[in-house]
Amino acid sequence: MPSFGDQRIKIGQYANGRPKYVTRRHYAKIKLAEKKLGYPITVVQGSYHTGVKASVGTHDGGGCLDLAPFDWKHKCRVFRELGDTAWHRSALPDVWSEHIHTVDLGCSNLAHVSKKQVKGYRDGMDGLKHPQKDPQWRPDPVPEFKLTLALISTLWPQRAARRVRRVDLHKVRAQAESTHPTPNPGVKWIQRALNKAIRAGLLVDGKFGDVTKTAYTAWQTSLGLTGDDADGLPAKFSLTKLSQTRGARFTVTL
Numbered sequence: 001m002p003s004f005g006d007q008r009i010k011i012g013q014y015a016n017g018r019p020k021y022v023t024r025r026h027y028a029k030i031k032l033a034e035k036k037l038g039y040p041i042t043v044v045q046g047s048y049h050t051g052v053k054a055s056v057g058t059h060d061g062g063g064c065l066d067l068a069p070f071d072w073k074h075k076c077r078v079f080r081e082l083g084d085t086a087w088h089r090s091a092l093p094d095v096w097s098e099h100i101h102t103v104d105l106g107c108s109n110l111a112h113v114s115k116k117q118v119k120g121y122r123d124g125m126d127g128l129k130h131p132q133k134d135p136q137w138r139p140d141p142v143p144e145f146k147l148t149l150a151l152i153s154t155l156w157p158q159r160a161a162r163r164v165r166r167v168d169l170h171k172v173r174a175q176a177e178s179t180h181p182t183p184n185p186g187v188k189w190i191q192r193a194l195n196k197a198i199r200a201g202l203l204v205d206g207k208f209g210d211v212t213k214t215a216y217t218a219w220q221t222s223l224g225l226t227g228d229d230a231d232g233l234p235a236k237f238s239l240t241k242l243s244q245t246r247g248a249r250f251t252v253t254l
Contacts, residue, residue, distance in 0.1 A: 002109040005147040006062040008048050020046045023062045025147050029082045031155040042068035054096045058114045063107025067100040083145035085121040165250045176208040176233045193248040
């Protein structure tokens with residue numbers, strides 16, 4: 001299994017519908033490069049992308065990208081400063097269009113052909129089948145990129161914090177005891193939770209009527225409660241247990 005930094009992340013898809021992947025290390029490098037260059041970077045071909053004849057297997061493993069050629073001199077320089085090969089490739093009729101081919105020097109899951117390209121880069125060559133001296137600027141010494149926890153926390157797409165609603169026990173119990181219940185937001189969250197927990201099939205209308213009471217009684221019974229403790233009225237123990245079920249998105253306030 002690839003190391004954490006060389007595991008794939010989906011960043012989009014190709015025209016044929018196949019997913020487009022980059023490694024975690026390359027994702028971080030792209031984000032750092034975008035900050036430095038001041039514009040978004042277009043990945044033409046990502047990693048773990050097999051079956052492309054013109055690429056001769058370089059993209060079969062991790063750590064290999066083709067980028068759009070716009071502003072290639074600056075783009076190549078920035079990626080080389082981040083520990084990539086970043087070669088500019090001029091258009092080759094009937095083979096490939098102009099692009100930037102870049103390999104992560106620190107990737108541990110490169111395809112065999114890409115490993116040869118890394119060696120060629122370190123030897124000052126251009127990484128082609130019939131290698132020649134690399135004419136582009138290169139850093140000296142060649143930098144080593146490290147994917148740190150600090151980078152992960154600042155560059156990674158973060159999940160939005162899950163919004164948790166508060167259900168006031170006293171208010172929902174008052175609704176359950178009322179002969180004419182009115183819609184209440186807290187009751188809706190209870191109804192949704194009951195639908196998921198015991199497949200109650202309730203209409204989520206916010207009214208704690210007889211059907212909701214019957215479902216709540218079934219919930220109390222499932223907890224092992226009997227007698228007055230299984231009366232269909234929300235209480236601290238049963239409502240707290242309901243809030244802890246999978247998919248429930250509320251906390252209980254007293």
